[in-house]
Amino acid sequence: MNSVGTKKAGIAVWVVLALVAVSAIAFTSGYYLGKINAEQSVGVTVIDDYGRTIELKGTPARIVSTAPTPTEILFAVGAGDRVVGVDDYSDYPAEVANLTKVGSVELNVEVILSLKPDLIISSDLVPTAQLNQLEQRGIPYVILAARTIDDVFRDLKMVGVITDHILEANDLVAQLQSRVDAIKEKTLADGVSKPKVYLEFYPMWTYGPGSFGDDLMKLAGGTNIAGTTSEEYVPITDEFVIAQNPDVILYTVGSNYNGTTPDTIAARPGWSGISAIADAKVYPIDDNLVSRYGPRIVDALEQLAEIIHPELF
Amino acid sequence: MGKKGATSEWAQLSTLARRRVLVLLGLILLLAASIFAAIFIGTLGPIGPGDPVRISFAEALRALFQHSGDWVPIFWDVRIPRVLLAALVGAALACAGTAMQAVFRNPLADPYIIGVSSGAAVGAASAGLLGLTAAVATFLPPMFAFVSALLTVFLVYFLGTVRRKVRVDTLLLSGVAVAAFLGAVVSFLIYFAKEQFHQLIFWLLGSLSLASWDVVAVVLPVVVVGALVVFLHGRDLNALLLGEETAHNLGIDPEHLKRLMLGVAALMTAVAVAFTGIIGFVGLIVPHMMRLVLGADHRLLVPASTLFGATFLIWSDAVARTVVAPTVLPVGIITALCGGPFFIYLLRRSGSGGE
Numbered sequence: 119m120n121s122v123g124t125k126k127a128g129i130a131v132w133v134v135l136a137l138v139a140v141s142a143i144a145f146t147s148g149y150y151l152g153k154i155n156a157e158q159s160v161g162v163t164v165i166d167d168y169g170r171t172i173e174l175k176g177t178p179a180r181i182v183s184t185a186p187t188p189t190e191i192l193f194a195v196g197a198g199d200r201v202v203g204v205d206d207y208s209d210y211p212a213e214v215a216n217l218t219k220v221g222s223v224e225l226n227v228e229v230i231l232s233l234k235p236d237l238i239i240s241s242d243l244v245p246t247a248q249l250n251q252l253e254q255r256g257i258p259y260v261i262l263a264a265r266t267i268d269d270v271f272r273d274l275k276m277v278g279v280i281t282d283h284i285l286e287a288n289d290l291v292a293q294l295q296s297r298v299d300a301i302k303e304k305t306l307a308d309g310v311s312k313p314k315v316y317l318e319f320y321p322m323w324t325y326g327p328g329s330f331g332d333d334l335m336k337l338a339g340g341t342n343i344a345g346t347t348s349e350e351y352v353p354i355t356d357e358f359v360i361a362q363n364p365d366v367i368l369y370t371v372g373s374n375y376n377g378t379t380p381d382t383i384a385a386r387p388g389w390s391g392i393s394a395i396a397d398a399k400v401y402p403i404d405d406n407l408v409s410r411y412g413p414r415i416v417d418a419l420e421q422l423a424e425i426i427h428p429e430l431f
Numbered sequence: 432m433g434k435k436g437a438t439s440e441w442a443q444l445s446t447l448a449r450r451r452v453l454v455l456l457g458l459i460l461l462l463a464a465s466i467f468a469a470i471f472i473g474t475l476g477p478i479g480p481g482d483p484v485r486i487s488f489a490e491a492l493r494a495l496f497q498h499s500g501d502w503v504p505i506f507w508d509v510r511i512p513r514v515l516l517a518a519l520v521g522a523a524l525a526c527a528g529t530a531m532q533a534v535f536r537n538p539l540a541d542p543y544i545i546g547v548s549s550g551a552a553v554g555a556a557s558a559g560l561l562g563l564t565a566a567v568a569t570f571l572p573p574m575f576a577f578v579s580a581l582l583t584v585f586l587v588y589f590l591g592t593v594r595r596k597v598r599v600d601t602l603l604l605s606g607v608a609v610a611a612f613l614g615a616v617v618s619f620l621i622y623f624a625k626e627q628f629h630q631l632i633f634w635l636l637g638s639l640s641l642a643s644w645d646v647v648a649v650v651l652p653v654v655v656v657g658a659l660v661v662f663l664h665g666r667d668l669n670a671l672l673l674g675e676e677t678a679h680n681l682g683i684d685p686e687h688l689k690r691l692m693l694g695v696a697a698l699m700t701a702v703a704v705a706f707t708g709i710i711g712f713v714g715l716i717v718p719h720m721m722r723l724v725l726g727a728d729h730r731l732l733v734p735a736s737t738l739f740g741a742t743f744l745i746w747s748d749a750v751a752r753t754v755v756a757p758t759v760l761p762v763g764i765i766t767a768l769c770g771g772p773f774f775i776y777l778l779r780r781s782g783s784g785g786e
Binding site: 206218219220221222223224225226227228229231232233245246247248251254255349353 | 473474475482483484504505508509510572622630632633638640641643752756757758759760761
């Protein structure tokens with residue numbers, strides 16, 4: 119009798135300690151409010167990248183991801199076992215090949231409902247109208263829409279909180295942060311040159327200010343030739359690139375478009391005199407690394423830094 | 432002679448009337464059967480790929496008629512509103528297309544001819560650009576599209592009206608010009624709304640994925656009343672096809688008729704487009720299909736097109752939902768892909784056959 123009582127008291131103490139720990143971590147992270155429900159599991163309230171407030175009762179056990187970025191983030195924080203369905207484009211990590219596919223731009227609502235998810239994590243690629251409909255049917259959704267590496271770290275922590283993988287997420291972010299710091303230490307040190315970089319994600323389209331690519335080029339120690347344009351994604355002209363005369367040219371290969379090679383770039387009208395082409399500094403980069411705002415963005419940063427500043431590595 | 436002539440005339444009329452009743456009954460039955468069948472079609476089955484799980488016919492019937500089991504929401508919240516919305520939008524587009532083709536006396540006229548689609552697109556794009564997505568309020572983007580569509584129609588109507596008379600050729604050209612201009616505006620807005628790009632493309636291709644009972648409840652009265660108004664003017668549309676002067680001599684006010692038909696068609700099209708985006712080909716091709724099969728009598732053509740438009744879009748959407756499941760194709764791709772060749776087949780057949 120007594121021993122049962124102490125056991126109960128012991129459990130209660132542990133529960134309280136766990137809740138305190140969770141809420142402490144939660145509050146120090148600063149972007150969501152820990153909400154504690156003593157009888158049931160811990161409920162959390164998060165604010166997603168669209169500024170929406172989402173209240174979750176307990177830890178979601180069945181999550182559908184409707185874009186590659188949340189899929190990669192869920193698996194990275196160790197919550198891959200909670201993922202019951204992914205969009206058609208999710209292909210990383212390899213395990214997702216076996217998961218149920220739920221459509222892409224137009225979501226397959228009946229498949230999603232049949233998976234009985236308690237949360238959908240999506241990105242800014244998916245039309246919100248359909249997500250709202252699912253929300254009305256009782257399935258909340260969280261949007262990830264990072265624009266910088268720091269945003270990615272925030273998203274990783276947020277997904278860690280949502281899935282109750284807070285420590286894993288924080289460890290991962292710390293590791294990634296130290297890799298980013300190691301790059302920055304070299305590329306952003308005093309006296310290091312800032313080569314002009316043209317990074318195209320599709321022929322004649324590049325990243326403008328406030329975009330992900332712009333952040334990557336800056337952190338990798340380059341100067342984005344389109345960094346002073348007005349849009350996040352900019353269509354660019356031959357004249358502009360020739361006038362800017364980039365020292366390094368990067369183009370994406372992979373799932374989106376594979377028609378570009380150093381030869382097709384050199385063959386563009388008037389481009390042969392560009393420094394990058396004269397010096398043969400034209401390189402491919404995996405478009406899934408630069409276009410998905412998950413942990414692999416740090417791989418992209420490392421590759422970019424080594425391409426832009428081979429002398430530092 | 433008089434008596435005999437009257438009897439044979441009556442007999443002839445009666446055959447026509449009987450044929451008309453039979454055709455319409457057939458089309459009503461076809462529509463009802465299509466609605467019923469399409470409810471069973473989907474990624475989860477019973478008719479369809481059945482992946483990741485297959486719903487059996489027994490479970491489907493239980494969900495449908497006894498309202499029990501796990502699959503009730505799949506049928507009652509997802510599929511039934513979607514099939515009904517497909518029927519309503521298909522009916523609206525085909526009915527509006529028939530009316531437009533009669534008013535313009537032009538086989539290329541479709542429900543979008545006076546700027547409804549381009550106007551709605553500008554509305555949808557500006558709602559997106561202003562950040563007024565469905566996240567703010569579900570009905571806000573459709574409201575924008577609807578209002579902008581009607582404003583555009585008023586503009587085109589104003590441009591096409593000379594001395595208080597609707598000049599159909601001027602109206603047609605105004606529609607084309609305004610549509611081209613607004614098309615450029617949409618492209619421009621898309622350029623500056625990269626984040627909204629996916630949402631807009633989704634809308635521009637046409638999709639029934641936003642179907643819900645609320646949407647059905649908004650669209651239903653507009654389409655039913657609109658189709659009835661056009662239907663009741665079938666005889667007048669026949670007269671209008673003979674020329675405005677002839678119509679006038681037959682006691683019809685062509686100005687009033689044109690204005691009414693344009694208004695009703697625009698209203699039906701605008702409400703459909705607001706919720707589903709631009710679904711092409713239905714409003715152009717279904718009236719022609721029916722005309723090739725049934726002839727140009729609008730007393731039969733209007734209800735036949737309306738009913739068959741509903742059936743056509745239901746089946747197009749059923750294909751869109753299952754052909755590359757779990758990916759759902761925009762239904763506009765299917766309507767063009769299936770409608771185009773089928774229409775050419777009918778056209779060639781009627782051209783080579785004994786007209």
